[in-house]
Amino acid sequence: MGDTASAAMIPAPNLLMNIETPVADLPFLDGRTQKALTAAGFTKVGEVLTHYPARYEDRRAFDGWPDRVEDEQTALCLRGVVSDVQLKRSGPRRSFVVLTLSPPALRGGLEGFARPLMLRWFNMPFVFKSFAADQELIVHGRPKSTKTGALIIDHPEYEILNDTDEEEAAIHLERIVPVYHMRGGVPQKTLRRAVHRILDHLEDGAVPDLLPVPSVQGEFAGQSRGQAWRRIHFPESMEAADRARRYLALEEFFVLQLQVLRRRRQWESLAGAAHCGPGHLMRRWLESLPFALTGAQQRSIDEIRGDLARPAPMNRLLQGDVGSGKTFVAMAAMLLAVESGCQAALMAPTQILAEQHYLNFRRWLEPLGVRIGLRTASKKEDAFLPLFSEGTVAGGDSRPQILIGTHALLHGDAELPELGLAVIDEQHKFGVEQRARLVCQGRAPDVLVMTATPIPRTLTMTVYGDLDVSLIDEMPAGRRPIVTAVREQPDLNQVASFLKQQFAAGRQAYLVYPLIDESESLDLKSAVKEHAFWEKKLAPDAVGLLHGRLSPAEKDEVMRRFRENDLQALVSTSVIEVGVDVPNASVMIVFEAERFGLAQLHQLRGRIGRGAHRSWCILTASGKNAEGLERLHILAKTNDGFEVAEADLRQRGPGDVLGTAQSGLAGLALGDPVRDVRLIRLARRLAVEVTASDPDFLLPKHASLRLQAEPESRPPVG
DSSP: OOHHHHHHTSOGGGOOOOTTSBGGGOTTSOHHHHHHHHHTTOOBHHHHHTSOOSEEEETTSOOOOOSSOSOTTOOEEEEEEEEEEEEEEEETTEEEEEEEEEOGGGGGTOGGGOOOEEEEEETOGGGGGGOOTTOEEEEEEOOEEOTTSOEEEESOEEEEOTTOOHHHHHHHSSSEEEEOOOOTTOOHHHHHHHHHHHHHHOOGGGSOOOSOOOOTTSTTTTOOHHHHHHHHHSOSSHHHHHHHHHHHHHHHHHHHHHHHHHHHHHHHHSOOOOOOOOSHHHHHHHHHSSSOOOHHHHHHHHHHHHHHTSSSOOEEEEEEOTTSOHHHHHHHHHHHHHHTTOEEEEEOSSHHHHHHHHHHHHHHHGGGTOOEEEEOSSOEEEEOOOOOTTOOSOTTOOSOSEEEESGGGGSGGGOOTTEEEEEESSGGGSOHHHHHHHHTTSSSOEEEEEESSOOOHHHHHHHSTTSEEEEEOOOOTTOOOOEEEEEESOOHHHHHHHHHHHHHTTOEEEEEOSBSSOOSSOOOOBHHHHHHHHHHHHTTSOEEEEOTTSOHHHHHHHHHHHHTTSOSEEEEOGGGSSSOOOTTEEEEEETTGGGSOHHHHHHHHTTSSOSSSOOEEEEEEOSOOHHHHHHHHHHHHOOOHHHHHHHHHHHHOHHHHHTHHHHTOTTOSSOOTTTOHHHHHHHHHHHHHHHHHOGGGGSGGGOOSSSOOOOTTSOOOO
16 A cells, blocks of 8 residues: 555544654655664654755745846755756766756747756766656755856756645645755655654644743743744744744754853752862962053952852853963962962963963962873873972972863873862863763862853853853053954965064064865865965964874974074964964964954954054955955954954854854754844743742753753863
8 A cells, every 4th residue: 555545544533653763663754764764863853853854935926937146145946847967077086967957837838938958066976867748846056157157056956746636735845845954864755744644643642842931921821832843844934934944943042042051050959169279379469460450350259259158169161362361360360279278270272382381370379389181191200399388298209289280181191180170271172071070070160161262142141150250351551463464365475574574573473274284185275385485475484383183292393493582483273273372473474364253263363463563363365265355344444353253153053153062062962052142041031930939940851852961970160
């Protein structure tokens, strides 16, 4: 018996199905469909229904057949008939399929009214076997004009309609039709048909609502999860689809806020201890500084000091733009912890940054007699100095009081049995498990996580709602703004002349490239090749090379020579993005700058402007990418990291800005932290209200399908 007849014989009320029902147990789906869905990872009903449409096509009325291209950025949805299809070769390993598509009217002999449209697929010979003359297609894509005046669409999305019977037509035609991201090779029609039939047999009672009803008069009055699923997959109107999206997005944000509150509750339930000395040591250090801390730095220190004095463990995020002085705030916090008799550790994502911190800490804290250690994959170094007189650390102990390092701090020989304060720099570069392993070396230590990547308030509320936040929103006095300019295809002779003028004045420069070596697939300049070019161009001035494939010892030597001005220029990749601090370097030229993200460019720019001299950041571009040029001009207009972060968030999205896997945003299929600020606030309020009356609502049994609550075993580390 055919697939359609089987479905018609199964009355919905007699099928016991819920969102956990295996796809393989659905009798109204034929075996071939079940096998395709399961192979693509759709094992349960809920996994099919939460694979939401990527876009919609309004097939109630197709676009008019084009006779010319008004705008190559406008995509059209067309219905036509295959006139001809050919497989052509353009070389021994290159081929392309060319299909001629005619409007349906041409079958009635109206050839003079419209001209055919050409469809092309490059290096996809298998597509050729899918088509035959007189097939009816639905095509979606952007037409463009060729030099001969023909209209063509390259790599369009398509569906073949010839095998569509009346029941199928009700799913795929004469309605607003969902179009899904391809997954596991499951055809659009197969997936759309499966979703439609599942929804036909799924009763609303089998779909548990996750959200508490916000208000019977509110925007979501009468809405349910089951209804939202029906309307987002097969909407009666685009307004209905958007309303369903907002409801399901609110659900996603609600579960994310439950996770945030759960982590906070877990952290606050830990039995900690106060790790705050009387402050004599910190006062002596502050008095020794040749400058005064900013008001924002002092405010942050006061907030951290209050946390350290409480027995509940601190879980705080310290935000500050590049050069705002986060390290000095961390230094003050660590001195307070050391003076209380415990150890403090700072974990950095790279060896270069760890060694930079080590040198800075020794420079400022050696006069106080604090024992400082360095632990990286290739180095174990301790600065053992006489014990300071006003501390409470046990005399005679040779263990470092402050230990700075990379991932090496996570291993057993790091010597952190009395860890009281863990500081994690550039926290987004570490995974949750890595941060947790550092914290687990002590007894519920206080945790301070730092980031020089300004995080817009929306994301802070969404992702870091379980942390208290200290914000350094003030730059140190005397810090001069960096002059940033965008140059398309600059004359390298002029660039070399400018650099030589800077070298003659005693300054140094970074020359940054996107790749280490040349790539066959990417037409981009590489650091290794361009280093040889600049060595000749800038001679006799010395030019160094720094990239991620150098050994730790080689990196150390290059950075030592650059810090000591033995090298006037440093050709580098983005390995210098964080932590490199050479005040004498006042010029940065970023080549192929449009290949970098805005936030990354802002971090790179922060490597200069650290001394008393005027600094220049030159962003070079090919000029071929209009969108990339627009991004660069945003950076040229402002030195404010938060403005840059907001622009980066709008352009790239939160997952790319923060790192999807690290940020907890991987499950946001519909929610958008940029446009859905109102939903985020509503989700936060609902989560606070529901957990106040039912703390167990935080447990995984209440998790949604897309945003699973974190396992109970995961350490509650910000």
